[in-house]
Amino acid sequence: MTGFRDFLTRFRPAASPGRAAPGGVPADRSAELRAELAPPLVLLEQAEAEARTVRERAAAAAASRRWEAGRRAEEIVAEAREEADRVRAHTAERVLRAAEDEAAALLAAAEREAVAVRDRARIRTPALADRVVALVLEDLAVEASPPPPSHGRSQEDGP
Template identity: 85%
Template sequence: MPTGGEFVTGFRDFLTRFRPAAAPGRAAPGGVPADRSAELRAELAPPLALLEQAEAEARTVRERAAAAAASRRRDAEQRAAEIVTEARQEARLVRARTAEQVLSAAEGEAAALLAEAEREAVAVRDRARSRAPALTGRVVALVLEDLAAEQASPPPPPGPGDPQGDDR
């Protein structure tokens, strides 16, 4: 059988369940036990709804930012492709201009070399013309000397293997 102390403790626990239902004082007609989890849900529902709304807004902002970034990336890629195309065209023009300049310089250098060669050829011809009479005279004199020396010396006897003799 319970003692008086245990009964009071159990009764106190029983009474604490009804305490949040009404203010202390006279007994209320039909007290109901308090539902703390429902009270907490009711209390937290508005802030949680605001938090869900903030999360939805943040998701929307992230989606818009991702779409804007993708659009900018596509625009940048397109612009980069245009710049590369323009640069390649400019490079072709620069190569063509450079080739023309190099060709023109080479043609100028070739013309200068040709003119110098022509001047040297004219100088050689002039020297040859000025020296030709003297050299011709010396050659004629040498030939005449050889002829005179040949006529003065007797012809060599025909060799054993030479049946015709001298071919002169």
């Protein structure tokens, strides 16, 4: 690549003003420009090719990472579903144990209450039986006694 000094020499006059110079070969400016621009253009083409290669590699790496991320996401979802099933089973087991414990406590309380009711019944039954017998005997005594005298009118006559 040409330097800055060579670039500036393009703008200098080729000769000092004065008498006419002998005829020469005209300069081929397009060839000079091609020669000057060829190395940077080659470097630019190489940079473009390298950039294309980098983009292709990046696209391949991105596709690979997307595929790997999708696979990992599926694994995470499967693990989460398994964990959810384990948590559900564990929770159901805890709830079932709690319900069984509560049922056992209620059954024990009911049995204690039944025993207490039986005890009260056993204690109260003789007194109640005596009372019932006394009431029955009283009713029998009332039925066996003659009816009280009426005051001249029968109850069938009415008022």
